[in-house]
Amino acid sequence: MFRRPVLVRAALAVAVALLGTACSTDAARRPGPPAATVAPARLGRALPADPVRMVLPATGAETRWTQGLYVFGQQVTRIAAADCARRGGFAVPAQAPLAFIRFFALPDLDFVARHGLSTSADVPAAATAPSTARVGSAAQVRRCQAQGTKAAAALSDLYLPLEQRWFGELGAVDSSPATVRARRGLPGCLAGHGTPAKDERAFMGVADARQQAAAPADLPATERAMGRVYADCMRPVEAVRDPARLNLRARFLADHAAEVRTLRRRLVPALRAAEKRYGVTLVFPEP
Incomplete structure (x- = not known):
């Protein structure tokens, strides 16, 4: 069972103080006017x-690194499948552009406050030669997609089993008494920003509705305004969860020491080798 460390108790005290000052005394506060145009997110x-x-x-x-790693695996999948099709004299069907997908279970509040709830850096398009070949048959496409999946699995098999266990452990932080207490201030803070919502899920629904209703020219500013509200009200919660997750990870690394040693030895060389083999660069979104 997750045990709340002293560091988390200290962070909770800070969180309660922040909630009291940021959300109670400023209950009438609303999102301010849109800031000046924000430079697009970068790639690192x-x-x-x-x-x-x-x-x-x-x-x-x-x-941000995790998002880049996931996108890199998808790029390897697509490039390996396209290479297979090219060797067979056909093409695979066009696919939607890739995107960096945030982890709201571990919210990147600085990124969200600057760019909004969904906007991120653009994923670079793979530098592949255009194909004029016909799209292959269903069987041909499946065969090449399977080769793409196999190529990506050569990377993900190095880390995915350990990563899945880690994400399974994180629920202990979310259900800890410290986190539960910190979340109690969220509805009042959101209401103080003119965004009535009882929890994160409800807030996302309100944010989506406002963004859907915004005129196209106003959408970027609306998204950034909602991002600032979310980041402001979630900071007291993350002040509790961040140190708790760091302590939990230290114990997780000790409990899985042999697998962690293998990960540290093999992952980066495998990623660099894949970059050379498939002609794609591992990149990460940066605010």
Whole structure:
């Protein structure tokens, strides 16, 4: 069972104070006028010093590496499938562009506050030669897609089993008494921003409705305004959860020491080899 450490209790005290000052005394506050145009999110290439932070994220900022890792696997899948089709003299069907997908179980509040709830950096298009070949038959396409999946699995098999166990452990932080208490201030804070919602799920529904109703020219500013509200009201919660997740990860690493050693030894060389083989660069969204 998850045990709440001293550090989490201290963070909770800070969270309660923040909720009291940010949400009670400013109950009439509303999202301010849109800020000046924000520069688009960037792409970064620097890997963390410890690949554990990319595979087993404990904070919202660390999930930027996780998002990049997931997109990289999808790029490898598509490129390997396209290479298979090219060798067979046909093409695979066109697919929707890839996108970095946020982990709201570990919200990246600085990114959300700057760019909104969904906007991120654009995923670079793969540098593949255009094909004029016909689209292959269903059987041909399935065969090449299977090869693409196999190519990506050569990477994900190095980290996915450990990562799945890690994400399974995170529920202990969300259900801890400290997190539950910190979340109690969320409805009042959201209401103080003119966004009545009882919890995160309800807030996302309100945000979606407002963005759907916004004129196209107003949509970026509306999304950023909702992102600022979410980030402001979730900071007291993350002040509790971030240190709790970091402590939990330290114990997780100790409990899975042999697998972690293998991950640290093999993952980065495998990623660099895949970059060379498939001609795609591992990149990450940055605010």
